[in-house]
Amino acid sequence: MTVIAPAVILVRPQLGVNIGAVARAMMNFGLSDLRLVSPRDGWPNPDAGPAACGADDILDGARVYGSVVEACAGLHLLFATAMFMRPLTRRVVTPQRAVEELHALWQANAMQGGIVFGPERTGLETADLAIPHAVCTIPTNPAFGSLNLAQAVVVMAYEWMRQTGSMPHETMMNYEGPAAHDALEALIVDLDRRLEANRYYSPGPGRPDAAQLTLRNLLTRPQFTEAEVRTLRGVVRILNVPRGPAGSRDS
Amino acid sequence: MTVIAPAVILVRPQLGVNIGAVARAMMNFGLSDLRLVSPRDGWPNPDAGPAACGADDILDGARVYGSVVEACAGLHLLFATAMFMRPLTRRVVTPQRAVEELHALWQANAMQGGIVFGPERTGLETADLAIPHAVCTIPTNPAFGSLNLAQAVVVMAYEWMRQTGSMPHETMMNYEGPAAHDALEALIVDLDRRLEANRYYSPGPGRPDAAQLTLRNLLTRPQFTEAEVRTLRGVVRILNVPRGPAGSRDS
Numbered sequence: 001m002t003v004i005a006p007a008v009i010l011v012r013p014q015l016g017v018n019i020g021a022v023a024r025a026m027m028n029f030g031l032s033d034l035r036l037v038s039p040r041d042g043w044p045n046p047d048a049g050p051a052a053c054g055a056d057d058i059l060d061g062a063r064v065y066g067s068v069v070e071a072c073a074g075l076h077l078l079f080a081t082a083m084f085m086r087p088l089t090r091r092v093v094t095p096q097r098a099v100e101e102l103h104a105l106w107q108a109n110a111m112q113g114g115i116v117f118g119p120e121r122t123g124l125e126t127a128d129l130a131i132p133h134a135v136c137t138i139p140t141n142p143a144f145g146s147l148n149l150a151q152a153v154v155v156m157a158y159e160w161m162r163q164t165g166s167m168p169h170e171t172m173m174n175y176e177g178p179a180a181h182d183a184l185e186a187l188i189v190d191l192d193r194r195l196e197a198n199r200y201y202s203p204g205p206g207r208p209d210a211a212q213l214t215l216r217n218l219l220t221r222p223q224f225t226e227a228e229v230r231t232l233r234g235v236v237r238i239l240n241v242p243r244g245p246a247g248s249r250d251s
Numbered sequence: 252m253t254v255i256a257p258a259v260i261l262v263r264p265q266l267g268v269n270i271g272a273v274a275r276a277m278m279n280f281g282l283s284d285l286r287l288v289s290p291r292d293g294w295p296n297p298d299a300g301p302a303a304c305g306a307d308d309i310l311d312g313a314r315v316y317g318s319v320v321e322a323c324a325g326l327h328l329l330f331a332t333a334m335f336m337r338p339l340t341r342r343v344v345t346p347q348r349a350v351e352e353l354h355a356l357w358q359a360n361a362m363q364g365g366i367v368f369g370p371e372r373t374g375l376e377t378a379d380l381a382i383p384h385a386v387c388t389i390p391t392n393p394a395f396g397s398l399n400l401a402q403a404v405v406v407m408a409y410e411w412m413r414q415t416g417s418m419p420h421e422t423m424m425n426y427e428g429p430a431a432h433d434a435l436e437a438l439i440v441d442l443d444r445r446l447e448a449n450r451y452y453s454p455g456p457g458r459p460d461a462a463q464l465t466l467r468n469l470l471t472r473p474q475f476t477e478a479e480v481r482t483l484r485g486v487v488r489i490l491n492v493p494r495g496p497a498g499s500r501d502s
Contacts, residue, residue: 021399021402024399024402025399025402027392027395028391028392028395028396028397028398028402029391029392030391030392053397054395055395087425088424088425089423089424089425089426089476089479090423090424091421091422091423091424092421092422092423092424093420093421093422094413094418094419094420094421095413096413096420097420097421135424137418138409139412139413139415139417139418140279140280140281140412141278141280141281141412144278144279144305144306145279146279146304147279148272148275148276148304150402151272151275151276151279151401151402151405154402154405154406154409155405155409158389158405158406158409161390161391162345162346162347162390164390166390167345167390168345169344169345169347169348170342170343170344170345170348171342171343171344172340172341172342172343173339173340173341173342173343173386174338174339174341175340176340225340228340
């Protein structure tokens with residue numbers, strides 16, 4: 001069953017460019033249900049399209065409502081995004097927690113939720129804050145906390161995508177795997193031989209040189225591929241000029 | 252010791268408004284070190300200030316470099332943000348993993364890292380991708396993956412702030428704590444008495460009515476405060492009109 005992502009509800013948005021940027025961010029991160037409550041300049045808004053940069057499906061599908069309550073119809077768990085708490089007794093969660101709950105709502109009950117964003121200048125009014133079930137506060141620099149509307153949507157939409165978690169946290173691209181150990185060993189031995197001939201090492205009696213160990217360590221750690229080991233062997237060969245006997249050393 | 256947040260390196264950025272929006276996002280999420288590599292329209296750029304919405308300190312402190320290599324000086328762990336992998340054998344990580352590593356770098360070694368972003372249209376070139384230590388790919392909708400430059404910075408900067416983790420994931424604002432249980436019990440008993448008088452319940456022999464249990468359950472779950480319990484008792488009292496005997500029931 002396809003996961004239904006949360007709705008994005010923009011309350012009295014002022015600028016068409018922001019609505020467009022919101023649509024782009026939603027489409028970037030797999031959200032599609034855009035709901036507009038009393039957009040200041042009406043709808044459709046000619047400034048939204050260019051700012052959406054191709055996310056026209058989201059704009060075309062946007063629905064317009066006369067109130068927050070109407071826009072919330074059909075949604076089962078609602079978060080109001082807000083920075084400052086008005087004197088309401090209210091649960092306040094991080095974006096991470098809000099999205100965990102929205103995911104869980106889908107997983108456990110196959111129900112869609114929504115996230116409510118206030119107008120650019122003022123944010124949501126106290127009356128609007130009391131409609132959703134809880135408040136979601138995006139953590140920001142206390143001295144400079146006012147987020148652009150589209151950037152607040154980016155954070156929530158990215159959280160949704162992050163928690164969908166289809167992408168491995170770490171992978172190697174175009175990696176054919178580490179070289180066979182004898183190929184790596186041949187590089188180390190060859191380098192070792194040439195460095196010894198040029199009197200790079202100064203081992204104490206009965207112990208290997210520290211530099212020798214360092215070199216072995218730094219060459220084994222990156223898990224070089226066969227091709228990379230070949231490249232390094234060529235580089236060593238082309239760099240190497242055998243030095244004369246001790247005393248003629250030119251460094 | 253104050254944590255030093257990663258540098259943001261914009262490579263050949265095209266639009267001043269984007270540089271301004273990047274500065275705003277950085278300041279929102281506690282980053283401050285902005286480095287510009289060969290900005291297309293020179294620097295300073297008059298379009299950046301208005302878009303920064305007050306993050307002028309970041310713009311004023313921005314340094315300009317002639318190459319990615321120069322801009323990376325002094326930084327110890329670098330991630331290139333990119334969507335498409337060129338044929339390089341490269342470690343690719345999510346924003347979450349990249350920021351975990353950047354945090355760990357600070358925690359373990361007190362060293363600063365950086366995140367490299369390509370130009371708006373084209374993203375980073377293959378040659379630029381090979382300079383940082385690894386690639387960071389923001390997970391996006393495969394069918395619509397191209398992020399606005401500032402929004403890519405928002406994602407990385409938000410991750411940095413998220414992992415700083417000073418904000419509790421869940422809290423109750425303006426919450427004086429749950430009412431004493433006897434106050435809640437008095438509400439339940441009062442409601443119960445009035446409902447029974449109006450013949451709302453229809454218990455089977457020897458078992459409580461299911462509705463009675465549901466009501467007790469839904470009234471105890473929200474952990475109402477003393478003030479909220481008082482409000483509910485008033486509401487029950489004002490709603491209640493005792494019904495006449497059975498038979499005169501008006502529903």
